[in-house]
Amino acid sequence: MRRIIPVAVLLGAACSDLISPTRVPPYEYRQFVSSGASGIDTLTFRWPRSFLPVRIWVADNEPLRQPILTAISRWQGALLFGEFRAELVSDSSRADVIVRNVPAPGGIGLSRIRLDALAPECIGATDIRTDGTLTQVILPMRVYIWPRFSPQNPNITTCYEITATHELGHVLGIISPNHSPDPGDVMFSNPVFNGLSDRDISTAEVVSHITPTLTPTGRR
Amino acid sequence: MQFPALLVIALVIVTPLGAQTTARLTLGGTMGTALASDELGGPVSLGAGVPVTAALSLAHPIGTGYRALVEVRAGRGSLHADNNGESSSIPGLTTVGVMVLVDGPVTSRVRWELGAGLLNYRPAERSGVFGQGGPTPWILGGGLSWTRPLSGTLDLVANGRYDFHQFRSRQLDSRGYTQYQAVHRVGLGIGIERSF
Ligand SMILES: [Zn+2]
Numbered sequence: 001m002r003r004i005i006p007v008a009v010l011l012g013a014a015c016s017d018l019i020s021p022t023r024v025p026p027y028e029y030r031q032f033v034s035s036g037a038s039g040i041d042t043l044t045f046r047w048p049r050s051f052l053p054v055r056i057w058v059a060d061n062e063p064l065r066q067p068i069l070t071a072i073s074r075w076q077g078a079l080l081f082g083e084f085r086a087e088l089v090s091d092s093s094r095a096d097v098i099v100r101n102v103p104a105p106g107g108i109g110l111s112r113i114r115l116d117a118l119a120p121e122c123i124g125a126t127d128i129r130t131d132g133t134l135t136q137v138i139l140p141m142r143v144y145i146w147p148r149f150s151p152q153n154p155n156i157t158t159c160y161e162i163t164a165t166h167e168l169g170h171v172l173g174i175i176s177p178n179h180s181p182d183p184g185d186v187m188f189s190n191p192v193f194n195g196l197s198d199r200d201i202s203t204a205e206v207v208s209h210i211t212p213t214l215t216p217t218g219r220r
Numbered sequence: 221m222q223f224p225a226l227l228v229i230a231l232v233i234v235t236p237l238g239a240q241t242t243a244r245l246t247l248g249g250t251m252g253t254a255l256a257s258d259e260l261g262g263p264v265s266l267g268a269g270v271p272v273t274a275a276l277s278l279a280h281p282i283g284t285g286y287r288a289l290v291e292v293r294a295g296r297g298s299l300h301a302d303n304n305g306e307s308s309s310i311p312g313l314t315t316v317g318v319m320v321l322v323d324g325p326v327t328s329r330v331r332w333e334l335g336a337g338l339l340n341y342r343p344a345e346r347s348g349v350f351g352q353g354g355p356t357p358w359i360l361g362g363g364l365s366w367t368r369p370l371s372g373t374l375d376l377v378a379n380g381r382y383d384f385h386q387f388r389s390r391q392l393d394s395r396g397y398t399q400y401q402a403v404h405r406v407g408l409g410i411g412i413e414r415s416f
Contacts, residue, residue, distance in 0.1 A: 014384055014402050020258050021396025049301075049308035077351030077391065080256065081264045082301030082310050085347065201395075209261030209304060 026203035027180040027187065029173065031113060033134065043113075045128070045137060045214040046083075046173040046207050053085040054171070057095035057140075064101050064145055067157070067164035074165055075172055078201045083208035084172055094220055097141045097171055099164075104144035115177055117166040118190045121153045122146060124163035126170040130214065139218045143167045158194055166191045169200065173207040241416045242287075244277045244365075246379050248409030250295050255387045256349055256401055262304030266349060268313060271297025273407055275379070279323065289321040289333065293407075299343070312344025317359055317383075326364070334362040339385055352390035357400075359385040363407075373415045381407040 035041035047054055058068050065088075072086045089095055104114070104125035117124035124145045129138040145163050147156055165186050179189040185197045196204075250273045257265040277291035294317075299310040321335025341354030361383030367375040386400035 013386060013400075014404070016386065016400050016402045018256055018258070018388065018392065018401045019398045021398075049303065049306045052308055073346070076345075076347035080348045080351075080391065080395065081258070081260070081266050081303055082299065082308050082348055083303060085310065205260055209264070 023202040023205070024198045026206045027182070027185065027199060028176040028178055029203055029207050031175045031177060035134075041134060043130075043134060043175065043214055044173065044207075044210050044212045045175055045216075046210055046212050048215065049082075051096070051216060051219070052082070053087040054097060055089040055095050056086050056097045056099060057089050057092040058099040059101075060090075062099075062101045063151070063157070064099055064160055064164060067145075067160040068099055068168070070161050071164040071168040074196050075168055075204065078196050078204055079208055084204075086168075096139050096216070096219060097143060099143040099145070099167075101146060102144060103146045104142075113175060113177075115167075115170045115175060116189070117163050119148075119159045119163050119166075120190075120192065121148055121155050121159040122163050123148055124167045126167045128170075128175065131217075135214060136217045137214045139216050139220075141171055143171065162186060162191050162194045165194075165196070169204070172204060173210075173212070174203060240281050242279045242413050243416070244275070244279065244377055244379075244411065244413040246275045246377060246409030246411030248273050248275075248379075248407060250381075250405050250407035252405035253403055254401065255299075255403060256392065256397075260303075264301070264303045267300050267302075268295075268315070269297045269300045269309065271295035271313070271315065273409060275407075275409055275411075277321075282322070286322060286324045289319075289323055289335065291317075291319045291321060291335075291337075293317040293319070299348070301348075310345075310348065314342040314344075316340045316342065319359065319361060321361075323365070329367055331365045331367075332362065333365060333381075336360050339383075341389075349389045349391050352394065355387065355389045357385040357387060359383050367413060370412070375413040375415075377411055377413040379407075379409045379411075381405075381409070383407075 031043040032040050058065050113128040115126045127142040169187050180187040185200050186193050249270050251270050252268050254265040254267045273295040275293040277289045279287040279289045282288045295315040299313050301308050317339040319335045319337030321333045323331045323333035337359050338356050339359040340356045343350035343354050363381035365379045367377045383405050385403050387403045388400045
């Protein structure tokens with residue numbers, strides 16, 4: 001019996017599997033658009049694994065650089081199975097996502113999806129250009145994050161972190177313009193939470209495993 | 221316990237290096253089962269691929285036919301993710317294992333070996349399951365070595381190794397995963413063994 005117990009313990013250890021956590025339900029991540037007489041079309045997006053790491057450009061001397069790095073680290077850490085990886089590139093002409101510290105331009109046109117964020121001290125917007133058939137995302141995506149008031153506001157760095165994380169959530173594939181209904185999520189439309197909630201993470205996990213209707217094209 | 225400390229203790233066990241001490245260096249590869257798996261719209265898993273592996277060991281006699289070995293085994297490769305059949309790789313995963321083993325004769329040219337130690341995962345970037353760094357689990361292993369004399373003090377050696385450890389990282393902990401993932405690995409290496 002004394003010999004059997006350690007052998008049984010060893011065999012048990014040799015066969016053990018990780019047990020997954022219980023996940024909270026995701027919020028809406030899809031975009032619904034009118035498709036003429038036929039009704040409503042559902043748009044979904046995620047990055048194909050062959051596009052990873054996603055190339056992000058942000059100017060070296062911009063105050064957004066560190067917030068974008070924080071945002072990348074947060075979403076990469078949230079997705080445990082390599083579903084999303086991103087890196088900063090020095091050449092904007094090779095970028096899949098271009099981030100600028102200026103107000104978003106007006107007049108986005110019909111073939112663009114604009115997703116906003118209105119944080120207390122700064123504003124964010126992500127523009128995703130689609131083709132006419134609404135089956136492709138034409139790269140690069142463009143992210144704008146800029147101060148609402150003075151760029152010298154003492155809370156501006158925190159606001160940039162919140163908004164960079166929010167906008168990168170859109171880049172990742174959370175493209176519902178209705179956002180999360182909960183202020184405890186970074187994907188709330190007027191985000192105040194500086195991090196990722198359990199709901200943000202479970203939504204990103206769902207998005208990262210869908211069969212998307214939109215695929216990226218035009219990578220340079 | 222940190223690796224340098226374990227290595228120093230292990231080296232003290234086999235020193236002083238006597239006339240029959242042997243050093244072995246092998247190069248090869250290691251294959252392993254998944255480090256983590258889950259069900260996210262389908263099966264997803266993460267594995268260490270087939271890293272190139274180098275092993276350096278020192279052996280010292282401890283009785284008739286038996287030897288104590290201290291081994292450092294390092295592997296360098298990529299993490300491989302499989303998401304519902306769509307695969308991707310995350311470059312830059314190093315593993316460093318330190319083991320204390322005992323070996324003994326099977327035939328004149330073949331020896332068995334059995335031991336335990338620690339295996340440290342060293343990811344190039346803190347992301348995914350390694351978002352809060354790499355774990356250092358206990359490792360149990362054993363194998364067979366075959367040698368063929370090349371000269372008076374130099375032997376050709378081929379080594380087959382099986383080892384087992386339980387994987388869980390701090391990032392998996394913080395996300396609510398429980399229990400451990402049993403990881404089984406098989407390694408093959410070829411190299412030289414020299415007596416001093
Ligand atoms: Zn938004």
